[in-house]
Amino acid sequence: MQIASPDLDLTLRALSSGDIRTAARLITFIERGTTGLTPLLQTLYRNGGRGRIVGITGPPGAGKSSLTNKLISVWRKQGLTVAVLAIDPSSPFTGGAVLGDRLRMMEHACDPGVFIRSMASRGQLGGLAKAAGDALTILNAMPWDIVLIETVGVGQNETDVMRHAEVVLLVQTPMGGDDIQAAKAGITEIGDIFVVNKADHPQADHTVRQLESMVALGNCLHPDRTWLPPVVKTQANSGEGVKVLTNHIDRRFVHLARNPEVAEKQSRERIRHRVGEILQQLLNQRMRSNGGGWLDEAIEPVVARKSDPYALAATLIERL
Amino acid sequence: MQIASPDLDLTLRALSSGDIRTAARLITFIERGTTGLTPLLQTLYRNGGRGRIVGITGPPGAGKSSLTNKLISVWRKQGLTVAVLAIDPSSPFTGGAVLGDRLRMMEHACDPGVFIRSMASRGQLGGLAKAAGDALTILNAMPWDIVLIETVGVGQNETDVMRHAEVVLLVQTPMGGDDIQAAKAGITEIGDIFVVNKADHPQADHTVRQLESMVALGNCLHPDRTWLPPVVKTQANSGEGVKVLTNHIDRRFVHLARNPEVAEKQSRERIRHRVGEILQQLLNQRMRSNGGGWLDEAIEPVVARKSDPYALAATLIERL
Numbered sequence: 138m139q140i141a142s143p144d145l146d147l148t149l150r151a152l153s154s155g156d157i158r159t160a161a162r163l164i165t166f167i168e169r170g171t172t173g174l175t176p177l178l179q180t181l182y183r184n185g186g187r188g189r190i191v192g193i194t195g196p197p198g199a200g201k202s203s204l205t206n207k208l209i210s211v212w213r214k215q216g217l218t219v220a221v222l223a224i225d226p227s228s229p230f231t232g233g234a235v236l237g238d239r240l241r242m243m244e245h246a247c248d249p250g251v252f253i254r255s256m257a258s259r260g261q262l263g264g265l266a267k268a269a270g271d272a273l274t275i276l277n278a279m280p281w282d283i284v285l286i287e288t289v290g291v292g293q294n295e296t297d298v299m300r301h302a303e304v305v306l307l308v309q310t311p312m313g314g315d316d317i318q319a320a321k322a323g324i325t326e327i328g329d330i331f332v333v334n335k336a337d338h339p340q341a342d343h344t345v346r347q348l349e350s351m352v353a354l355g356n357c358l359h360p361d362r363t364w365l366p367p368v369v370k371t372q373a374n375s376g377e378g379v380k381v382l383t384n385h386i387d388r389r390f391v392h393l394a395r396n397p398e399v400a401e402k403q404s405r406e407r408i409r410h411r412v413g414e415i416l417q418q419l420l421n422q423r424m425r426s427n428g429g430g431w432l433d434e435a436i437e438p439v440v441a442r443k444s445d446p447y448a449l450a451a452t453l454i455e456r457l
Numbered sequence: 458m459q460i461a462s463p464d465l466d467l468t469l470r471a472l473s474s475g476d477i478r479t480a481a482r483l484i485t486f487i488e489r490g491t492t493g494l495t496p497l498l499q500t501l502y503r504n505g506g507r508g509r510i511v512g513i514t515g516p517p518g519a520g521k522s523s524l525t526n527k528l529i530s531v532w533r534k535q536g537l538t539v540a541v542l543a544i545d546p547s548s549p550f551t552g553g554a555v556l557g558d559r560l561r562m563m564e565h566a567c568d569p570g571v572f573i574r575s576m577a578s579r580g581q582l583g584g585l586a587k588a589a590g591d592a593l594t595i596l597n598a599m600p601w602d603i604v605l606i607e608t609v610g611v612g613q614n615e616t617d618v619m620r621h622a623e624v625v626l627l628v629q630t631p632m633g634g635d636d637i638q639a640a641k642a643g644i645t646e647i648g649d650i651f652v653v654n655k656a657d658h659p660q661a662d663h664t665v666r667q668l669e670s671m672v673a674l675g676n677c678l679h680p681d682r683t684w685l686p687p688v689v690k691t692q693a694n695s696g697e698g699v700k701v702l703t704n705h706i707d708r709r710f711v712h713l714a715r716n717p718e719v720a721e722k723q724s725r726e727r728i729r730h731r732v733g734e735i736l737q738q739l740l741n742q743r744m745r746s747n748g749g750g751w752l753d754e755a756i757e758p759v760v761a762r763k764s765d766p767y768a769l770a771a772t773l774i775e776r777l
Contacts, residue, residue: 175767182765270766401760408756408766413744415770417737423774424733431777436728440721445502446590446728447495450735454743456776457751 145177152181155280157252164222167271168256170264178274185278188220191386192302193287194295199308200334203373205287209245210376211383217282223255224269224288224298252281266297267414273301299327300410303403304389306382308332309348311340326358329366330385336372345370360406361399364392416457465497472501475600477572484542487591488576490584498594505598508540511706512622513607514615519628520654523693525607529565530696531703537602543575544589544608544618572601586617587734593621619647620730623723624709626702628652629668631660646678649686650705656692665690680726681719684712736777 151159166174193208195201202223209219245251256272269286276284288298299305307328331348333341348368352359359366367385371378393400423431435453438444471479486494513528515521522543529539565571576592589606596604608618619625627648651668653661668688672679679686687705691698713720743751755773758764 179765179767182767183762186762405753405756405760408759409752410744411766412752412756412759412769412773413740415766416773417740419770419774420733420737420740420777423777424730432729432732433725436725436732439728439732440725442503442506445499446731446735447499447502449732450739453732453736453777454739457740457743457773 145180148177149180149184149278152275152279153184157249160220160252160275160279161254163275164254164256164272167268167275170268174271178271181274181278185274187279188277188281188284189390190273190277190284190286190301190303192299192305193285193308194289194299194305195308195332195334196310197289199310200373201287201289201308204308204332204334204371204379204382205285206244207371207373207376207379208285208383209251211380212283213245213248213250215383218250218280219283219285220252220276220279220281221254221285221287222269222272222276223253224265224286224295225255225257252276264418265295266300267418269298270301270411270414296327297410297414300407303393303407304329304386306330306332306386308334309344311335311338311344326360329359329361329364329389330382331366331368332382333368333370334373336370336377341370361396361403363396363399364389465500468497469500469504469598472595472599473504477569480540480572480595480599481574483595484574484576484592487588487595490588494591498591501594501598505594507599508597508601508604509710510593510597510604510606510621510623512619512625513605513628514609514619514625515628515652515654516630517609519630520693521607521609521628524628524652524654524691524699524702525605526564527691527693527696527699528605528703529571531700532603533565533568533570535703538570538600539603539605540572540596540599540601541574541605541607542589542592542596543573544585544606544615545575545577572596584738585615586620587738589618590621590731590734616647617730617734620727623713623727624649624706626650626652626706628654629664631655631658631664646680649679649681649684649709650702651686651688652702653688653690654693656690656697661690681716681723683716683719684709 148159148163163174163177193201193205205221205223209221212219245253254272256268269288273284273286286298286302288295305327307330309331311333331352333344333348335341345368352366352368367388369378369382369385371382373379393403432449435449439446439449468479468483472483483494483497513521513525525541525543529541532539565573574592576588589608593604593606606618606622608615625647627650629651631653651672653664653668655661665688672686672688687708689698689702689705691702693699713723752769755769759766759769
């Protein structure tokens, strides 16, 4: 479906005034890979950037959705409005779990200050993170104080989703020493705050100490050397530690405001990644459009095997 | 591991003379994402292109590996040497099935005229098809008459793997009418020959007729309008129909030789896709290298929200 320009203006105004149905409709379009949304997304981007974007990720079963539910409660008590974008990985195996996750947030379903939306992106190669960025552009052009983006941290695609967030919470379940090693090798470099959920678990304190020593030893690979990622213990079911967690999130935003060179570096990094994602999608379209004339002349030496695809690709990347 | 240039020459000669151990070692490097292979791959590409590349794909359980096994037998009787590259999708769920598949080809394990290698590519975002292309570059610089690339046809990644092949066999299991519809929506546009395996199944003839009428009605989306994809019924366990299948493969290669404009169009399409894949990997590296100066100036208007990531990406793609 194409969105005509009179609609564009209407849509823009609807979103600015916080119209949830418009947002939901647009996110459905993004999910379906509807074309013609780019002019709208461009306008929204240029007029957006209102709310804080917080990311929350971690392995399946870490309690991210319960924690999200409790975070919403704390923020609502502070008078803040919250939009949640839950990104479902493109796996048929997680369908049930995701449904259950959404149910955990149902207590906020009737609160007009809360918007909860899950988004799946099946069949779009590498398109999950790009689609998440588009959806965030919509939500961030609305008057939400906080936009929370949640995803299961299992692979590169999910790490890429988290790259859209300004502050990232990495939720861990209590576990043994070797598991921490495995987690370290993964996405710890993008975690601004470590959360050990299920605080009543016998291994909880052990995990907290492991993470703390990892941070202290400089092993967490956090790109901001002026920030030591805190380790927070929570119990999402009871809400224990969640208020403390929101304080740490605030502290991180204050830290970024006081260190504009760090904030700007991170912001540029996010934009660079975003541009790269959109560029990859455009490149994909070119590759799949049965040529359409793209590279027609440039590939002749490769056809003759006087050049090769690696040399041509290297030449092309230098043009960017 | 870096490959130094004296090694490069040795490696080149080893592959030209058909040294299997060198090929196996290099494919392991590709699997692991080893850097520094590009100069070698470039030289191999420019000196390669010897064997025919045949692709075989289809849903899990269609009997692709049994069929491959029997195809090898027929080709070996004709005096042809065969290399098989079996691409494993990056899923932990298929591990067992893949192992079983490989076992089905074990009867050729001691034949020096046959090389069977499986390749997995876990954790490389969109890298499976690129890695397959690299491995094919190695095998195609060796004196194999036929290089067979096999993958499970379940998604975009696997379709992309098949784009490296000159002739693609699409293996189907006997099924009801609705399933054919589902298959149609998928990757039928890349199938040059349709194979209905498990010919003794009660639904086999029904499926053959369905596919034949799909082809006759022009619904198979095959890009070469001078070719009507044949539908071949096989029974991989007994070998029934496999000789007929190899005849159809030969017929397709003869057709391409007689219609050089079609062959060249397809060859250019393969190269274009290949360049795009390598370019995507290079782009990915740029996105992940924490900037490294890439786009430093270009993103300033986006930072100021006077421009947006969509506009910048659109500008960049035009440079390619």
